[in-house]
Amino acid sequence: MRAYILRRLAQSVLVVWAVTSIMFFMFRVMPADPTAMLLERGLTEEARQALLQEWGLTGTLWDQYVAYLGNILTGDFGSSFLYRKPVWEVLTPLIINTLWIAVPGLLLGAALGAVIGTAVGWAERGGKLERSGIFLATVIRGVPNFVIGIALLTIFSSTLSWFPGFGMGDPGATTGFARYMTLDFLHHLALPLIAVIIYFMPENLLLMRSGVVENRTEDYIELIRAKGVPQRRVAWHAARNSMLPLITWLFPALAETIAGIVVIEIVFSWPGVGRELVLAVTRQDYPVAQAAFFLLAVMIVLANLAADLVYGKLDPRVVYK
Amino acid sequence: MAASTPPRAGTRPASAATLAQLAELNQRLAWKPAARLQVEGLSIGYSTLRGRFHAVEDISFEVPAGTNLGLVGESGCGKSTVIKALMGLQPANTSVSGRALLDGQDILGLDDRGLRDIRWNSISLITQSAMNSLDPVYTIGDQIAEAIRAHERVSRATAWARAEEMFALVGLPAGRLYEFPHMFSGGMRQRAVIAMALALNAGMLLADEPTTALDPIMQSQIMTRIRGIHAHMRRSMILVTHDIAVVAETCENTVVMYAGKMAESGPTADVLERPLHPYTMGLQNAFPRLPVPGAPRQPLISIPGVVPNLLLPPPGCRFASRCPFATDLCRTTAPPVVRHGAQVATCHHTDRSEEFRAAAARPETWRNMRGAA
Numbered sequence: 001m002r003a004y005i006l007r008r009l010a011q012s013v014l015v016v017w018a019v020t021s022i023m024f025f026m027f028r029v030m031p032a033d034p035t036a037m038l039l040e041r042g043l044t045e046e047a048r049q050a051l052l053q054e055w056g057l058t059g060t061l062w063d064q065y066v067a068y069l070g071n072i073l074t075g076d077f078g079s080s081f082l083y084r085k086p087v088w089e090v091l092t093p094l095i096i097n098t099l100w101i102a103v104p105g106l107l108l109g110a111a112l113g114a115v116i117g118t119a120v121g122w123a124e125r126g127g128k129l130e131r132s133g134i135f136l137a138t139v140i141r142g143v144p145n146f147v148i149g150i151a152l153l154t155i156f157s158s159t160l161s162w163f164p165g166f167g168m169g170d171p172g173a174t175t176g177f178a179r180y181m182t183l184d185f186l187h188h189l190a191l192p193l194i195a196v197i198i199y200f201m202p203e204n205l206l207l208m209r210s211g212v213v214e215n216r217t218e219d220y221i222e223l224i225r226a227k228g229v230p231q232r233r234v235a236w237h238a239a240r241n242s243m244l245p246l247i248t249w250l251f252p253a254l255a256e257t258i259a260g261i262v263v264i265e266i267v268f269s270w271p272g273v274g275r276e277l278v279l280a281v282t283r284q285d286y287p288v289a290q291a292a293f294f295l296l297a298v299m300i301v302l303a304n305l306a307a308d309l310v311y312g313k314l315d316p317r318v319v320y321k
Numbered sequence: 322m323a324a325s326t327p328p329r330a331g332t333r334p335a336s337a338a339t340l341a342q343l344a345e346l347n348q349r350l351a352w353k354p355a356a357r358l359q360v361e362g363l364s365i366g367y368s369t370l371r372g373r374f375h376a377v378e379d380i381s382f383e384v385p386a387g388t389n390l391g392l393v394g395e396s397g398c399g400k401s402t403v404i405k406a407l408m409g410l411q412p413a414n415t416s417v418s419g420r421a422l423l424d425g426q427d428i429l430g431l432d433d434r435g436l437r438d439i440r441w442n443s444i445s446l447i448t449q450s451a452m453n454s455l456d457p458v459y460t461i462g463d464q465i466a467e468a469i470r471a472h473e474r475v476s477r478a479t480a481w482a483r484a485e486e487m488f489a490l491v492g493l494p495a496g497r498l499y500e501f502p503h504m505f506s507g508g509m510r511q512r513a514v515i516a517m518a519l520a521l522n523a524g525m526l527l528a529d530e531p532t533t534a535l536d537p538i539m540q541s542q543i544m545t546r547i548r549g550i551h552a553h554m555r556r557s558m559i560l561v562t563h564d565i566a567v568v569a570e571t572c573e574n575t576v577v578m579y580a581g582k583m584a585e586s587g588p589t590a591d592v593l594e595r596p597l598h599p600y601t602m603g604l605q606n607a608f609p610r611l612p613v614p615g616a617p618r619q620p621l622i623s624i625p626g627v628v629p630n631l632l633l634p635p636p637g638c639r640f641a642s643r644c645p646f647a648t649d650l651c652r653t654t655a656p657p658v659v660r661h662g663a664q665v666a667t668c669h670h671t672d673r674s675e676e677f678r679a680a681a682a683r684p685e686t687w688r689n690m691r692g693a694a
């Protein structure tokens with residue numbers, strides 16, 4: 001078990017290193033000079049050189065790479081070209097904003113999907129609940145998630161005016177941590193959060209349903225029924241066993257899921273790290289983009305590791321080697 | 322290396338409260354009398370994509386309280402269909418008619434609530450314990466405790482303590498209650514399933530081929546154990562098997578099924594010593610007899626042919642295509658149910674059974690059948 005985790009951690013570090021290196025070279029290869037736009041504002045050559053120095057853009061590519069890796073090891077991603085602030089200072093509040101929609105959104109999406117999927121899978125084959133459940137889930141899954149976002153915006157923001165459709169707070173709202181505690185914030189949070197839930201639920205629902213459908217005819221379910229256990233409890237056994245395939249899908253699918261959340265952040269102008277990542281790339285703010293990609297890589301690698309461990313917890317047959 | 326959830330080495334000592342509750346539970350369960358089951362005119366049909374057919378047709382038998390009934394027949398004859406219907410476990414495409422009186426109460430038409438009440442309380446099930454008859458993600462102890470707590474308002478600890486006692490009864494160490502099904506061998510799983518079936522001391526046990534998945538040595542060990550427990554606890558049981566020798570040793574009464582119909586039934590001694598139905602005679606030939614000292618070993622003769630397609634049952638006797646004694650009458654007209662004392666057979670020619678028995682003991686009788694169908 002310990003050897004297994006150590007080996008997986010080593011693999012993870014390797015993957016993260018590879019991703020960061022690719023990022024580094026990709027951004028250097030792009031023929032863009034981040035000082036260009038500053039030059040237009042009358043930057044002197046000395047000042048420009050000083051900036052390049054500060055940003056670690058002097059010397060050979062190899063020197064830059066070594067310095068870059070060293071900095072990352074100490075958690076230093078440099079300063080944003082655009083904001084002229086350390087990258088972490090730029091990203092930290094954005095990360096928190098993203099977590100506000102991602103964590104509850106994914107958890108609720110998975111939980112709702114699992115519960116509804118169990119109900120649909122346990123329902124009479126070919127019955128109303130089964131057919132409408134599968135139909136809805138398949139339709140939602142087929143719709144690109146920016147369409148879901150725009151539909152939500154059109155209905156609940158533009159037409160009904162129930163929810164604001166932009167950003168995280170009205171102008172003049174409180175700042176700092178206190179802002180998360182306001183009704184205004186929750187009001188803004190609602191639509192993007194719902195979008196994440198709707199986006200993430202169908203796949204969970206369908207996977208759970210097919211698992212339950214498969215399990216409900218197994219011999220062990222028959223024996224549990226024979227024991228005189230209440231229906232709900234019997235369905236729980238089928239659901240519990242169906243979680244295993246769900247978990248194997250859930251975590252590795254995180255990369256794709258995160259891409260979906262980036263889209264939702266953009267549609268709702270939610271000031272999260274995903275939206276900032278896209279902006280940073282278009283603005284050629286490489287330090288920010290690099291750090292954001294680094295974060296993504298770390299998250300995805302950790303998610304895969306977590307999937308393995310959670311699976312082992314849920315399935316007693318799993319042996320770590 | 323190690324599995325993710327290591328089993329505990331032993332069990333925790335039970336608290337005084339648990340022990341008191343356990344004693345009370347044990348006493349209450351011990352008072353349950355053995356059950357009597359009367360099955361009358363049981364027919365069971367399946368609707369499938371290829372049509373509706375009767376997997377079981379007009380079966381009647383009785384299991385007097387405290388006795389065992391053997392239900393024998395080749396595979397596909399409808400034995401499991403009968404057992405499932407008695408537990409109310411038939412799949413959705415099934416129609417059931419007839420009556421099954423468990424201590425006078427008809428258990429075939431029960432609603433969900435009624436079924437839940439009788440299951441495991443009054444009638445419990447020993448399944449063939451292939452790998453997947455237990456939930457792979459729960460410990461065996463949890464699965465036994467679940468059965469107990471579905472019917473008795475006792476603490477988890479008490480249910481586990483009762484499960485420990487059941488484990489002792491089937492010869493498994495209590496510490497292994499903490500293990501998962503995949504950590505058990507086939508024989509151990511079978512014993513665990515038996516322990517589970519005994520947990521509420523139901524008056525009627527249904528055992529559907531409890532040893533089929535096991536190797537012969539394990540089979541006889543498990544059967545010995547079932548017989549031992551059974552003699553000790555005085556329950557009633559239906560034992561489904563295609564092993565005639567097991568029936569001879571275990572069951573007071575026997576029902577022989579063929580292609581969904583009852584071929585023959587009666588006291589085991591009569592049915593096996595003086596079979597009236599040629600199918601029973603054929604089944605006997607197919608199994609090794611208990612060796613009689615001095616007598617020559619009987620050769621094993623299997624009945625040629627296969628069980629007919631139930632979607633298109635033959636017009637006359639269902640066994641006619643395989644029966645060495647079939648006549649034209651047999652091929653056109655369904656045979657009557659004929660009673661000889663306590664013994665009942667569905668055959669046109671029960672009056673010639675003595676002649677048939679002599680002929681059936683000779684291998685060539687069956688060999689000449691080949692191609693006759």
Ligand SMILES: Nc1ncnc2c1ncn2[C@@H]1O[C@H](COP(=O)(O)OP(=O)(O)O)[C@@H](O)[C@H]1O
Pocket residue numbers: 367368369376394395396397398399400401402403412414631
């Ligand atoms: N759910 C079902 N749907 C349709 N046919 C079934 C179903 N279950 C069993 N059968 C058929 O019913 C017949 C009797 O099966 P079964 O009761 O399992 O026999 P046995 O237990 O004696 O081997 C077989 O022909 C089998 O294919």
Ligand code: SF4
Pocket residue numbers: 598599600638639640641642644645646647648651656667668669670
């Ligand atoms: S009725 Fe005829 S075919 Fe059927 S078992 Fe009796 S003798 Fe054989």
Ligand SMILES: [Mg+2]
Pocket residue numbers: 397400401402530
């Ligand atoms: Mg069977």
